[in-house]
Amino acid sequence: MIEVTYRFPAGVDAEKQAQVIAVGQTAGSWGAQFKHREQQLRAHLGQVLRVESLDGGGAIAHIAFPEANVEGDIGSLLTMIFGKYSLGGPARVMAVDLPATYGTPAKFGITGLRRLTGVQGRPLFMGIFKPALGLSAADHATLLEQVAAAGLDIIKDDEILGDLPEAPTLERVRACRRVLDAAKQRSGKEMLYAVNLTGRGDRLNANARRLMEAGANALLFNVFSYGFAALEGLAADPAIHVPVFTHPALAGALGGAADGTSDYGIDYAVLLGTLMRHAGADAVLHPAHYGSLPFARETEFRIRDILHGAAPEVMPVPSAGMHPGVVGRVWRDYGDDVVINAGTAIFDHPLGPTQGALAFFQAWDLVRRGVPLTVRNCTEEALQTALQKWGGET
């Protein structure tokens, strides 16, 4: 059984609309000529479990859908739970409760990412190549050398950087692979580079294989721009044997207001938690409530709890405006199983990218010893500079 929770604003007859969903999004109605198919037709009907009024107006409806109506994937699930009805008036999908094995499991998840990077017992630190667009493959390799020198765990493309004639993704991977190999020679540690996978739907898996053959050891994927069906296609394909980091680009077009109060769309905990988990994401980028994007603390924590919820655990990657000063906050919110992901704080660090990356490790060193992240508490220049520029703890 698939249980979906819908929220209706004040003024909507929630009891009636819940029935419209339970029937209209499943078998619909039928006439006397289908009397002989009564049993089969009934087996496909949804069922309103309960409708609860909300303080301050509006209501929540819980509806059960038969698993037999869908194909065990996200594409058919989305059509069933909110297909035509999304056009039917104000209603928001608040939660989707799926059987544990529904969909496509992550190939790596938290355990796999720790195995690949060899990092245990602390958060992972990730950088985002900046500037986003306009650099050559050689430029990327140079930037990568600078952060690899600091022992950064992961790097990723900016989500905006596609496969452009003047900067082909394949060339970038080849140039960066040489840097990853050199870093591994030195440190014995494999740094991951999540390269942005783009392209036509029918070519995505072949594009991913080509990038892997050129040395890509992780992928970045804009799920909302390309579709959950594409993410599942990657996650289910045994030939794609690298972790997939998913980016929340475009999620706001479905999720609406950052505090989750929109009357339409799909809640962020479903978009960035439930659906990602069941579509096979290994690590999920999402806004942090203390970052540069507006985002509700409670929503972020629901995403975290869904991703951390059950095996295979998926890695949360709170993002946007992260800097060394928040490392303690992130660790207290997430524990060790989190990726801390920064672009500007690394690549625009006044002392350069190497020091920008080092500042995160210096921050972690204070945090793990229980020392507050203040300029006064630190002796390292890279961290001091970062805390002065982006702020620390008080």
Add this chain to the structure above:
Amino acid sequence: MIEVTYRFPAGVDAEKQAQVIAVGQTAGSWGAQFKHREQQLRAHLGQVLRVESLDGGGAIAHIAFPEANVEGDIGSLLTMIFGKYSLGGPARVMAVDLPATYGTPAKFGITGLRRLTGVQGRPLFMGIFKPALGLSAADHATLLEQVAAAGLDIIKDDEILGDLPEAPTLERVRACRRVLDAAKQRSGKEMLYAVNLTGRGDRLNANARRLMEAGANALLFNVFSYGFAALEGLAADPAIHVPVFTHPALAGALGGAADGTSDYGIDYAVLLGTLMRHAGADAVLHPAHYGSLPFARETEFRIRDILHGAAPEVMPVPSAGMHPGVVGRVWRDYGDDVVINAGTAIFDHPLGPTQGALAFFQAWDLVRRGVPLTVRNCTEEALQTALQKWGGET
């Protein structure tokens, strides 16, 4: 150049946010160390063309993006125009102005659908199998026989009907193909059956080929559940030589309020007009403003104008709650180049599906002669019954 129009509600500093989009969704900012790349980086920046205040508060911003930032497809386009910024606060994409050849053109469109069906000089009439779920392949074949007997032009699956173990899509296609062949023997006319294409992203094109080999001569596709990248993959693949009818399921999660007043998301004219047109849809189902779903007249007409706008013209398919009584209205709104699409009005017609389908042709016969669709004006029992049940013109 790609010009995108954004709407901000009152209270947002539109000038500032437009700059955030133009810069943050493109190259971003860079430091002195990239002085030598200044020219390349600048070439990737977006540009605020103008910001206009709206009566009643809020503002419209027009932003130009370099075509060099994207891959000529919808996936990379969506990431650029509204990726991260969709999470940045209230903003709605109102229009996207693309170069005429951007994306993937329709293989068939209006001209191709007329060639395939052999129907000229009038709207096409399409039915939707009802009930949606729970019938056998043989049941579908029986229903198809009933509407083929009336000379219906097109039939489609309900969008909710996937490829289920108890009712495999392939069996349904095989059973229905026999009916289509028999009908063609009688009438000389090829009826189209748009079968619902579903499945994992990396298998969609192979699934489509398998359905075609079994006799499918058209596809139905839930673009918003599976992704525009998948639609482009179908449209660009020369092995997929049947028209694709796109369904608007889930579009409301992105489009919000039916009158287009939501402060978030993407406007319906972009979702169901511009993006469909440039992703290769041959026919686009969308709500009608006088149907059973709430929808703004002005939005419907913008969709129509975009689909009819330039070669290859794409077929609009106003849907949901259509019945013979609206045939005149639809024709006056669209002219001949429209598909009139009905489920209930055909399959729940009191005299059965054959008469349900015939009633549409009887309605058309009055409309083309300029006779209002009233019970009094018609002598045919099927149309009379339909007008009595669902209403006509006054």
